[in-house]
Amino acid sequence: GQNIDQPTEMTATEGAIVQINCTYQTSGFNGLFWYQQHAGEAPTFLSYNVLDGLEEKGRFSSFLSRSKGYSYLLLKELQMKDSASYLCAVRDQTGANNLFFGTGTRLTVIP
Amino acid sequence: DSGVTQTPKHLITATGQRVTLRCSPRSGDLSVYWYQQSLDQGLQFLIQYYNGEERAKGNILERFSAQQFPDLHSELNLSSLELGDSALYFCASSVVMQSEAFFGQGTRLTVV
Numbered sequence: 157g158q159n160i161d162q163p164t165e166m167t168a169t170e171g172a173i174v175q176i177n178c179t180y181q182t183s184g185f186n187g188l189f190w191y192q193q194h195a196g197e198a199p200t201f202l203s204y205n206v207l208d209g210l211e212e213k214g215r216f217s218s219f220l221s222r223s224k225g226y227s228y229l230l231l232k233e234l235q236m237k238d239s240a241s242y243l244c245a246v247r248d249q250t251g252a253n254n255l256f257f258g259t260g261t262r263l264t265v266i267p
Numbered sequence: 268d269s270g271v272t273q274t275p276k277h278l279i280t281a282t283g284q285r286v287t288l289r290c291s292p293r294s295g296d297l298s299v300y301w302y303q304q305s306l307d308q309g310l311q312f313l314i315q316y317y318n319g320e321e322r323a324k325g326n327i328l329e330r331f332s333a334q335q336f337p338d339l340h341s342e343l344n345l346s347s348l349e350l351g352d353s354a355l356y357f358c359a360s361s362v363v364m365q366s367e368a369f370f371g372q373g374t375r376l377t378v379v
Contacts, residue, residue, distance in 0.1 A: 189367060198269065198357060198370040199310070243310065254323050255300065255359075255368055259309035 158182045160258035162244050167264045168234055176229045176261045178244030186249040190218050190229045193241045193260065202229070202242075231263075239265045270294065273358050273371035281379055285346040288374045292339055292360030298322075299341040300361075300368060301333055305354040316341055348378045 159181040168174040180188070187206040191199035205211055205220035205227060217230040229242055241260040247253055270293035280286055292299050301313040312325035316335035327333075330348075335341040345352060355375050359368040 191370075196355070196375075198372050200269070201367045201369060204367055245310075254312055254315055254325070256312060257302075257310040 158246055158248055158256040160244055160246055160256065162242075162258045162261045164259070165262045165264070167266060168231075170234055170236060170265055170267050172234050173230065173232050174234060174263065176231075176242050176244075176263065178227045178229070178258060180225050180227070180244070180246045180258075182225075182246050182248045182256070184248045184250030185222060185246065186253060187247040188218075188220055188227045189245040189247065189255065190216075190227075191243040191245060191257075193243055195241075199243055234265050236265050236267070239263060269369040269371065271296075271358060271360050271369055271371035273356075273374050275374060276372065277375050277377075279377045279379060280348060282348055282350060284348050284378075285344065286348065286376065288343040288345070288356055288358075288376075290341045290343070290358030290360075290371060292341070292358075293369055296360035296362050296369075297339065298361045298363065298368075299335055299339070300359045301327075301341070301343050302357045302359065303354050304357060304373075305351075308354075310357065313343070345376070350378050352376065353378045 190202040193199040203218040243260045244258045272291040297318045302310040313327040315323045333343045355373045357373045359370045361368040
């Protein structure tokens with residue numbers, strides 16, 4: 157089975173940096189994904205890590221440590237439009253490579 | 268626009284009824300996934316198809332069924348609907364099973 161944990165809610169200030177953590181347990185790890193979801197809208201793909209280390213993509217970076225079952229998403233220079241839920245998802249090759257999602261972290265950016 | 272198309276966008280129906288949700292994956296994508304998202308809940312995996320074949324089932328009720336057709340579009344059938352089935356139903360697709368998935372805009376189902 158899969159177990160994915162994220163904080164439920166976070167608040168950060170416009171212009172600041174925020175780190176959203178995700179811990180996971182899965183029997184057949186085959187990649188970790190981060191998605192952004194605004195309320196009532198579709199999740200949109202942000203980043204993908206399959207090897208340990210940091211992946212940077214503009215204001216967003218994602219880190220993975222497979223030995224610790226740990227990832228984080230780093231958002232820099234926060235903007236009001238970054239207020240959304242951030243979903244950590246693990247691909248499990250024992251489950252036909254399905255994507256299993258955590259419950260998400262709701263980020264509120266304040267002025 | 269992700270390229271994944273879901274219809275209808277909204278659906279209101281009565282308890283006990285049956286509905287069909289439709290998904291057209293991105294061009295070239297062979298894998299289709301269905302997810303259910305209830306209010307303030309995470310995405311719950313329902314079922315996955317790859318190139319027309321069922322590959323995995325998640326927490327899908329027996330009242331629900333799905334299929335993927337030769338043209339790769341997929342349909343999710345929900346029957347004997349209950350109030351608790353009210354949710355957003357998302358379809359996602361990926362090129363192969365290992366790659367990132369792209370989501371459609373979802374179908375908001377309301378059972379009254």
